[in-house]
Amino acid sequence: MHHIDVRIEKDVYAANDRLAAANAAHLKEHGVRAFDLLGAIGSGKTALIEQLVPLLAARGLAAGAIAGDVYGDDDFKRIVALGIPAVNANTGTECHLDAHLVEHAIDHLPLDKIDVLFIENVGNMVCPTDFALGAEKRIVIVSSTEGDDVVNKHPMMFRGGSIGVINKTDLAPLVGCNMDRMEADMRRYNPEMKIFRTNMKTGEGVAALLDAILE
Amino acid sequence: MHHIDVRIEKDVYAANDRLAAANAAHLKEHGVRAFDLLGAIGSGKTALIEQLVPLLAARGLAAGAIAGDVYGDDDFKRIVALGIPAVNANTGTECHLDAHLVEHAIDHLPLDKIDVLFIENVGNMVCPTDFALGAEKRIVIVSSTEGDDVVNKHPMMFRGGSIGVINKTDLAPLVGCNMDRMEADMRRYNPEMKIFRTNMKTGEGVAALLDAILE
Ligand SMILES: Nc1nc2c(ncn2[C@@H]2O[C@H](COP(=O)(O)OP(=O)(O)OP(=O)(O)O)[C@@H](O)[C@H]2O)c(=O)[nH]1
Numbered sequence: 001m002h003h004i005d006v007r008i009e010k011d012v013y014a015a016n017d018r019l020a021a022a023n024a025a026h027l028k029e030h031g032v033r034a035f036d037l038l039g040a041i042g043s044g045k046t047a048l049i050e051q052l053v054p055l056l057a058a059r060g061l062a063a064g065a066i067a068g069d070v071y072g073d074d075d076f077k078r079i080v081a082l083g084i085p086a087v088n089a090n091t092g093t094e095c096h097l098d099a100h101l102v103e104h105a106i107d108h109l110p111l112d113k114i115d116v117l118f119i120e121n122v123g124n125m126v127c128p129t130d131f132a133l134g135a136e137k138r139i140v141i142v143s144s145t146e147g148d149d150v151v152n153k154h155p156m157m158f159r160g161g162s163i164g165v166i167n168k169t170d171l172a173p174l175v176g177c178n179m180d181r182m183e184a185d186m187r188r189y190n191p192e193m194k195i196f197r198t199n200m201k202t203g204e205g206v207a208a209l210l211d212a213i214l215e
Numbered sequence: 216m217h218h219i220d221v222r223i224e225k226d227v228y229a230a231n232d233r234l235a236a237a238n239a240a241h242l243k244e245h246g247v248r249a250f251d252l253l254g255a256i257g258s259g260k261t262a263l264i265e266q267l268v269p270l271l272a273a274r275g276l277a278a279g280a281i282a283g284d285v286y287g288d289d290d291f292k293r294i295v296a297l298g299i300p301a302v303n304a305n306t307g308t309e310c311h312l313d314a315h316l317v318e319h320a321i322d323h324l325p326l327d328k329i330d331v332l333f334i335e336n337v338g339n340m341v342c343p344t345d346f347a348l349g350a351e352k353r354i355v356i357v358s359s360t361e362g363d364d365v366v367n368k369h370p371m372m373f374r375g376g377s378i379g380v381i382n383k384t385d386l387a388p389l390v391g392c393n394m395d396r397m398e399a400d401m402r403r404y405n406p407e408m409k410i411f412r413t414n415m416k417t418g419e420g421v422a423a424l425l426d427a428i429l430e
Pocket residue numbers: 039040041042043044045046047048075122123167168169170171198199200201202360361362363365368389390391392
């Protein structure tokens with residue numbers, strides 16, 4: 001993030017934290033469990049929502065989503081196609097969602113019809129870490145095609161997450177990615193992290209991941 | 216980026232622009248041509264340096280590099296292995312290089328032995344756009360595995376670049392990526408952009424890209 005002035009920055013974070021707590025309370029009031037989806041650009045955040053929505057439906061749970069992107073409605077359209085309530089949250093020039101953007105997005109969702117809300121952040125491994133949104137857990141998704149050094153390069157993202165996902169297992173041999181290294185780096189940064197490997201084209205690994213999300 | 220206070224931000228950008236201009240003058244004095252490598256996490260920025268160094272050597276040109284990363288020396292070690300002068304520039308918690316970091320990095324390079332300097336930024340499609348570093352051209356690298364909406368989602372990155380690279384052409388069919396859409400989005404955002412498709416595992420497309428870089 002951009003350290004412009006330490007005192008102003010602290011105020012920004014404190015204000016964000018207050019709003020995030022209010023979002024959490026608001027969601028709880030309506031019986032909604034919310035989960036942050038964070039990770040690199042194209043790591044598979046929207047693909048995970050696409051995989052989870054039918055699995056949740058099979059368990060009798062209704063999903064909703066906030067599609068966070070700098071610009072455009074590519075993810076929003078994919079989520080709407082799943083037939084669940086969704087809001088498009090464009091950040092404009094910002095590189096991450098914040099609790100205020102999420103507060104407005106929540107206002108446009110039929111909370112009483114949603115059991116599980118996914119908040120997909122902008123693809124970015126640095127800036128979202130400091131901004132709580134009001135979710136219960138942070139799921140951090142990277143993929144084999146980013147290279148097996150991607151975890152090592154981004155300590156804060158993994159220290160702040162509770163579930164780690166290594167996606168695109170099918171492509172690992174084609175880029176020369178050692179997924180064991182990625183997993184070891186996650187454990188080193190965050191020994192409590194629950195780690196899953198997935199192929200979101202086939203759905204492999206996604207049911208076990210969902211168990212951990214809902215646990 | 217984080218809009219904390221408009222007046223302070225303007226000062227930050229103006230100060231950065233002054234330092235970037237000083238870097239450019241310093242590099243020119245020593246006959247060094249510098250190029251920014253920007254793009255998504257794992258899009259192939261370091262792989263491009265690995266491909267270009269021997270091609271430059273074959274043209275009688277000596278390369279050097281600044282490896283920008285949030286944390287660690289993974290890229291730095293790969294560049295050192297190429298046998299060229301390199302500096303590791305860790306940003307700590309910042310999500311992009313700035314002209315001040317680059318000024319210090321340049322101080323550690325043997326400028327008179329370098330013809331072409333690559334400045335590899337942190338993998339990030341938002342934050343680096345506002346921070347000039349002193350380079351001659353900006354090369355923006357995305358890859359098929361990020362999904363074919365990656366260009367559309369990041370207008371500023373392409374408006375500010377002069378060369379666009381679509382890498383990992385070999386993996387496009389495996390993720391279902393329409394590279395024509397990516398190219399059309401680049402042209403829409405920046406009609407002047409020169410666009411190349413590459414496979415940095417095989418080197419396909421890299422010689423033509425180098426011609427455009429040095430043009
Ligand atoms: N082969 C393969 N492709 C995948 C897998 N997961 C996702 N993809 C593809 O990778 C591309 C990016 O996936 P997305 O779900 O859009 O990724 P994202 O994290 O939402 O991307 P942004 O929101 O743009 O940051 C798409 O073309 C997906 O079809 C996987 O496990 N294997």
